[in-house]
Amino acid sequence: MSFGNPNNPYGQEAPQGQPGYPQQVPQGVPPQYSYPQQPPQPAPCGARPAPGMPGGMPELAHWGLRVGADLLDTLIVLGPMYALGFVDLATASDPDMAAPGVFFMVGIVYAIAMAFFQLFKEGSTGQTTGKKALGISLRREADGRTCGFGLALVRKLAHILDSLPCHIGWLWPLWDPKKQTFADKVCSTVVIRVSKR
Secondary structure, three states, rough: OOOOOOOOOOOOOOOOOOOOOOOOOOOOOOOOOOOOOOOOOOOOOOOOOOOOOOOOOEEEOHHHHHHHHHHHHHHHHOOOHHHHHHHHHOOOHHHOOOOOOHHHHHHHHHHHHHHHHHHHHHHHHHHHHHHHHOOEEEOOOOOOOOHHHHHHHHHHHHHHHHHOOOOHHHHHHOOOOOOOHHHHHHOEEEEEEEOOO
C-alpha cells in the first residue's frame, strides 16, 4: 500500500496551470527582478559584500574601467567634431582669422546627435559604446534593471555635482563601498561588470 507524497499528506496533487498557458502569479505579489547572472568571480582576500547591496549583485565596475569607458565615449562624440574643425582650418586662406566653417558645423550636428544616441543606448541597454567595449553597464541599484532615457539624462545632469567640489565626486568611487559617484548616489544607480558581447 502506497501513501503517496509524504510532503502532501492529503494525497491531492498541487494545482497545475493548463497546458499551453503560463502559470499566473497571485494578485498582490510584486514581480521579482534580479541582476543578470554572471559567472562566479573569486573574491579578493578579505573582501566582503558592500553594505546595503541587493543579494546576487554582480561585481561592481572599478574606477579604471569607468574612466576608460568615459574617455572612449568622449572620443567618439567629440573626436569627429574637432577633426572636421581642423579640416576647416587647413582649407582656410588665412588660418589666423578663420571662423568656424561648414565642416565644423557638420561636426557640431554630429556631436549633438551622437551624444543623444549614446544617452538613449545607456538608458535602454545600460551601455554606451565605451561601456560596451569595456564590459560594464549602468543599472538601477534597487533591482538591476536598466535606467531608461529619463533617468540616464538626469544622471548625466547630476554629474555637475561630481564636478562642483573640486571634482571630488569623480574620484569618489575609489573609496566608496558601492563604487558610486555623487550622481550615482542621487539617482540610485550602480555600474556593474558584464560579459563583453
